[in-house]
Amino acid sequence: MAIIPQQHMNIIVCIKQVPNTTDVRIDPATNTLIRDGVESVINPFDTYAIEEAARLKERCGGKVTAITMGPPQAENALKEAISLGCDEGILVSDRKFAGSDTWATSYTLAAAIRKIADFDVILCGKQASDGDTAQVGPGISAHLNIPQVTYVKKIVEISAGAAKVERMTEEGYDIVETPLPCLFTVVKEINTPRLPSFKGMMRAKYAKLLKWTADDIEADPAALGLDGSPTRVVKIFTPEARKGGEILSGATDDVSKELVELLKDLVI
């Protein structure tokens, strides 16, 4: 990464606490999700955003602020972010946020970021592992009216007012230049996140988190939570679980022939 040294970057990382999918199991009797004892973790994609923020800070100097909207226990995610290199954590939490869809969530986070005021780069994971929408990152940049580059796999250059990045596409990647401030959503390929350091863990333990409510971020109450969400969930159901099928057995050549025969309508 080509960096012009000795400058100050204000970096914001947006994170989300999600249930650990490895723990998600279906109760075969009721066909519903078993949530008991499911551990909450930082959304896997956000860990790459945190790492990239920490790296930008190490190279340019500056400050990294982690921000999350969620229930009080989302504090743990912020503390973990601090142990991984963030300097500050802001928990945006209010009963008024309950039922937020991606519109209201990005509105709320954008309002909180406006209160932070001074920022050069906003980093988000490309999507969260529970909702999988990939809509909140672009939503925040739209609310803030700043440019965005999604699916960033490399920050090639970054200087005081501009950055050059690689955006992953279905066929390869685009090289994109953007002025700052800009919002980037990042993919896994961008880095390998570090483990928390002992120093980081100590810092996290004593870190004082900022807690902001709807009033603190001067949000329009009509734009918050379920009331501020254009979409409504009307039904939730468990899809029919896929069942294992037929096991083919026999000598290699025989099973190969059998399988090719079974698949002949799919393979033309």
Place this chain on the structure above:
Amino acid sequence: MASIAISLDKCTGCSLCVKACPFGAIHMANKKAVIDMAKCTLCGACVTACKFMAIELKKDSAPKKDLSGYKDVWVFCEQKKGVIQSISFELLGEGRKLADKLGVKLCAVILGSGIESKAAELSERGADKIYLVDHPALKSYQDDPYTEVIVNLAEEYKPEIILCGATTIGRSLISRVAIRINAGLTADCTGLDIDPTERLLLQTRPAFGGNIMATIITPNHRPQMATVRHKVMQEAAVDKSRKAELIIKRYPEEVFKSRTKLLEIVEEISETVNLSEADIIVAGGRGLGGKEGFEMIGKLAKVLGGAVGATRGAVDADWIPYSHQVGQTGKTVCPKLYIACGVSGQIQHLIGMQSSKVIVAINKDPEAPIFKVATYGIVGDIFDIVPALTKEFTRSLKK
């Protein structure tokens, strides 16, 4: 403000709501249900489950807006290098059904540079009307001008539904548009339907990696917008006799301004086809043992005209680039045929491929979880079976 409350008089402590809650937000205390508001998303699943009408969900009482000015179903048709992407034809196929149910027009929206000749392709695929914006700044996708043009079009012509592919471009673009025009947006839908009485778009999508499905509506905002997963909907058939009305829109230069600048488009995936577009995927996991294993996988994929996929384990071991990764931190795919070779089938991988139509699993461990989702399984050594399959497919395809 919306709220949810349990009437302690009516609650019998039956705990049906506890089971119904997808978010684990309800527990029993003193034989009554208690909702943990920190976890509750006000989805209403418990309200439906309760047989005693003991749960009351109060939603906003905002007056119903007059939405009658919005009509037609729009499909954003993605083009790359002037080639209309196949997802657009899938959306036109699905959009046709929705438009017919609503009794409105199906409109294709296409942005690009030098693309006027492409309009015919869209009318053949069932569009009644085509909105075309042609400008050098729209040659390749860029967030700012694309957003600005779609916002302008939607504000002027007021569609009631906009569909867009859940692709890199689609998700980046339409998320921004939704905020700008204050519309509801549902991501990555796998099922769409119409509620004819309310003219609502019923959007069904997987969440938690496909462990639950949710149906989502946009009651009071228009347009109703959705991104749709690749390969789920049927492509519209070609009908050469169809002629759509073509509307070529022009805008002042400022609409096309972009803050970001696209310097270069690099294409990497040359030897294989794009994973999310592939009808057939042959994937390898840790069982391949190394880079060489993927050569074997590549040969089978080539014979089948398919793409090569990989598990996170294989990608993390540097046997194959990340762009091939299928699963939670990679791509979600839904091909007609998915052949998993030496893939154990961890939940994170299954999330990304379990909606494939036919799954074949080849693994030496008969207990591997991949067999639980496989249509056909072969227990055995991939280094014997995969080359044998390659040979057999080559032979049968030559016929």
